[in-house]
Amino acid sequence: MRRSTFLTSAVACGLMGLGFAALANDRQPIKLLVGFPPGGSTDTVARVLADKLATVLQQPIIVDNKPGAGGRLAAQMLKAAAPDGLTYMVAPNATPVFQTLLYPPAVLKYDMLKDFAPVGMVVSYPLALAVSNHINAKDAKEYVAWVKANPKEATFGSAGAGGHTHFTGLQLGKIVGQPLQVVPYRGNGPLATDLLGGQVPAGILTAGDIVQHQRSGKVRVVGQFGAKRSPVMPDVPTLIEQGYKLDAGDAWTGMWAPAKTPKAEIDRMQNGLRYVLGLPEVRDLFVNKATLNPDFRSAEEMDKLQRKELQFWGPIIKDSGFQPDS
Secondary structure: OHHHHHHHHHHHHHHHHOOOOOOOOOOOOEEEEEOOOOOOHHHHHHHHHHHHHHHHHOOOEEEEEOOOHHHHHHHHHHHHOOOOOOEEEEEEOHHHHHHHHHOOHHHHOOOOOOOEEEEEEEEEEOEEEEEEOOOOOOOHHHHHHHHHHOHHHOEEEEOOOOOHHHHHHHHHHHHHOOOOEEEEOOOHHHHHHHHHHOOOOEEEEEHHHOHHHHHOOOEEEEEEOOOOOOOOOOOOOEOOOOOOOOOOOOEEEEEEEEOOOOHHHHHHHHHHHHHHHOOHHHHHHHHHHOOOEEEEEEHHHHHHHHHHHHHHHHHHHHHHOOOOOO
16 A cells, blocks of 8 residues: 555656646546447546546546447537536547548537547548458458459448448459448447457458458468558558558547647646657557557647548548438
C-alpha cells in the first residue's frame, strides 16, 4: 500500500511537470460516449483510455455505451452535451466520414465539422484483403487472376453495407478491371466464419478480426490497403507494393468534444492522450492484444485527415449509386 501510494504521488508530480494540473478526485467524472456495444474495438480503445486517463488527469472517467444507427446516436448525444470538458466521444472514422457522406442532415441531426471539436486521433488499424483457402491464391495478383477467371464468383464479404470496407472493395474491382459484388454481413465475426468455411471467397475487414486466422493458416491475408505496411501486419505487403494503385487508407479511431468546449479543456485532454499512448504498456496492449496501432495525432492533424477522407470518398460513394437504409 505504501509503495502504491508513493508511486501514485510520483506519477502525479511527474505529470504536473509535463503540464498536467493535479486535480481533486472529487471533480465530476468525464464521460466518454461510445456509439457501439461493449466488447468491440471502439469500446476496447475507450476503456483503455479511460483507465489510464483517470490517473493522468486525476479525475474519474466513465465509458457510456450508446449503441445504434452506426454511431449516430452517440454523436447526437455529444451535440446535445454541455461544452464544459466533461463529455467526449470516441468513434471510428466511419462516423465522421462515411455516416456524413451517406446520410442527409435531417437524418444525422448534426454536422461533424460544425457541431464538434476534434481532440485527437488515438489508433489506426489496417484493412486486410483475406481469401479463403478454398481458392488458389497466395497473393493479390493470384486473387485477381482468380476473380477474372471466375467472374460469377467475384464477390467479397464486408462487415456491413455502406462502410469503409464496402467501398474499398468496389474501388479494388474498378482498379483490377473486374467488378466485385459486396456481400454484407452483420459484423466481422460472421464474415470471418464464412471465410473459414469457404462460403465467401474473399473478405475485406479490419486486421484484428482476421490476423489470428491467418497465423493459424485457416485463411490467407494477401494484402493490406494502406499507403505503407502497418506495424500490426508487418509481413503482409500492401496492394500498392503488389502493383495496384489503391490507397484506401487505414481505419482509425479518434476523440471529439462538443463545439465551443474551452480550448484549455481540449488541450488538457489532448495532452493526456499523447501521454497515455506513449506508455509502453498501452502500446503493447494495443499492438499485441488488440491488433491496433497507437497512432496519436493532434486535433489539427485529425481534422485535416477527416476533411481529406470526405473529399476522397465523396465522389466514390456518389458514383457507386449506393443508397443506405434510413
